[in-house]
Amino acid sequence: DVKVTQSSRYLVKRTGEKVFLECVQDMDHENMFWYRQDPGLGLRLIYFSYDVKMKEKGDIPEGYSVSREKKERFSLILESASTNQTSMYLCASSSRAFSGNTIYFGEGSWLTVV
Amino acid sequence: AQSVTQLDSQVPVFEEAPVELRCNYSSSVSVYLFWYVQYPNQGLQLLLKYLSGSTLVKGINGFEAEFNKSQTSFHLRKPSVHISDTAEYFCAVIFMDTGRRALTFGSGTRLQVQP
Numbered sequence: 001d002v003k004v005t006q007s008s009r010y011l012v013k014r015t016g017e018k019v020f021l022e023c024v025q026d027m028d029h030e031n032m033f034w035y036r037q038d039p040g041l042g043l044r045l046i047y048f049s050y051d052v053k054m055k056e057k058g059d060i061p062e063g064y065s066v067s068r069e070k071k072e073r074f075s076l077i078l079e080s081a082s083t084n085q086t087s088m089y090l091c092a093s094s095s096r097a098f099s100g101n102t103i104y105f106g107e108g109s110w111l112t113v114v
Numbered sequence: 115a116q117s118v119t120q121l122d123s124q125v126p127v128f129e130e131a132p133v134e135l136r137c138n139y140s141s142s143v144s145v146y147l148f149w150y151v152q153y154p155n156q157g158l159q160l161l162l163k164y165l166s167g168s169t170l171v172k173g174i175n176g177f178e179a180e181f182n183k184s185q186t187s188f189h190l191r192k193p194s195v196h197i198s199d200t201a202e203y204f205c206a207v208i209f210m211d212t213g214r215r216a217l218t219f220g221s222g223t224r225l226q227v228q229p
Contacts, residue, residue, distance in 0.1 A: 033216055040123065042204055042219040050215075058216065059115070090158070094215070103217060105158045 003027075004106040006091050012112045019078040021109050023091030029104075030096035032074035034058075034066065037088040037108070046089075049074055050096070081113045116140045116209045120220035128228050129197055135190040135223045137205030144210040147188040148217065149179055153201045161203075164188065175199070200227045 007022040025032065031050055035043040035058075045058030047066040055066050063085060067075045074093075078085055091106040119138045127133045139145065147164040162173025169181040179190045188205060202224050206217040 031215060035219075040221055042118075042120075042221040043206075043217075045216050045218070048214075048216050056214075059218075092217075102160055102163075107157045 004091055004093050004104050006089075006106040006109045008109050009107065010110045010112075012114060013078075013081050015082060015113055017078075017081050017113075019081045019111065019113075021076040021078075021089050021091075021111070023074045023076070023093075023106060024072050025074075025091075025093040025104070026072065027093065027095070027104070028071065029093040030071070031094045032068065033092040033094075033103075034064075034074065034076045035090045035092065036060070037090055043090060046076065078111075081111075083113050085111065086113045087111060116142060116207070116212060116218055118205055118207050118218050118220040120205055120223050122223050123221065124224045124226065126226045126228060127195055130194050132193050133191065133195050133199075133225065135203050135205075135225065137188045137190065137220055139186050139188070139205075139207045139209075139218075141186055142207075142209045142211055146208040146210065147179070147181060148206040148208075149173065149177070149188070149190050150204045150206060151175075151201050152204065152222075158204070161190070195225070195227050197227050197229060199225060201225060 004025045033048040034046045037043045049055045049068045065077045089109045094103040117140045149161040150158045164171045164181045172178045202222045205220040
């Protein structure tokens with residue numbers, strides 16, 4: 001089974017802290033994505049990556065950065081967490097030869113910023 | 115920017131009744147279309163997808179969807195719902211002409227099946 005693993009399911013952080021959300025996939029996928037999910041807004045794309053050391057901004061990149069040093073790992077970084085970043089964060093991956101084949105999602109990380 | 119619209123934020127329906135969840139997307143030459151379901155406190159699960167071919171797509175749990183290119187729609191239907199179908203449903207699109215191989219999601223529709 002394909003697995004996209006998000007290391008932390010539930011986190012509580014203080015305003016101003018630097019936060020790392022980690023995502024690891026075991027299918028040798030080239031493409032990886034970070035979304036945030038908020039009630040009434042659906043899932044919105046924060047950043048994505050098509051290869052190691054490569055990143056592209058999604059629709060809502062402000063306040064976030066990412067790191068892709070290894071193919072299997074894609075990290076989302078909140079440089080200085082704020083309360084409006086309290087949300088559910090979902091990581092996903094897919095293969096380079098993407099032809100509509102399934103995009104695999106992790107279970108999500110619930111982040112609360114207080 | 116490309117967008118996906120789910121006009122109904124909530125759809126209440128009685129058990130065994132039919133249901134249609136609507137999805138429209140901004141006009142595009144080429145799209146891949148998806149419906150996902152999210153049960154309470156769970157992750158996303160793929161219900162069905164349209165890539166090409168027949169415009170009527172059948173998915174899991176008795177759901178189906180029809181791609182209508184002229185109306186840029188991909189509505190999800192089920193002829194008879196069960197209590198267990200209570201969940202949030204997301205329509206998602208990959209706009210192939212943007213070159214971005216990422217899903218753009220609608221805001222979701224909460225299906226509430228009542229006994």
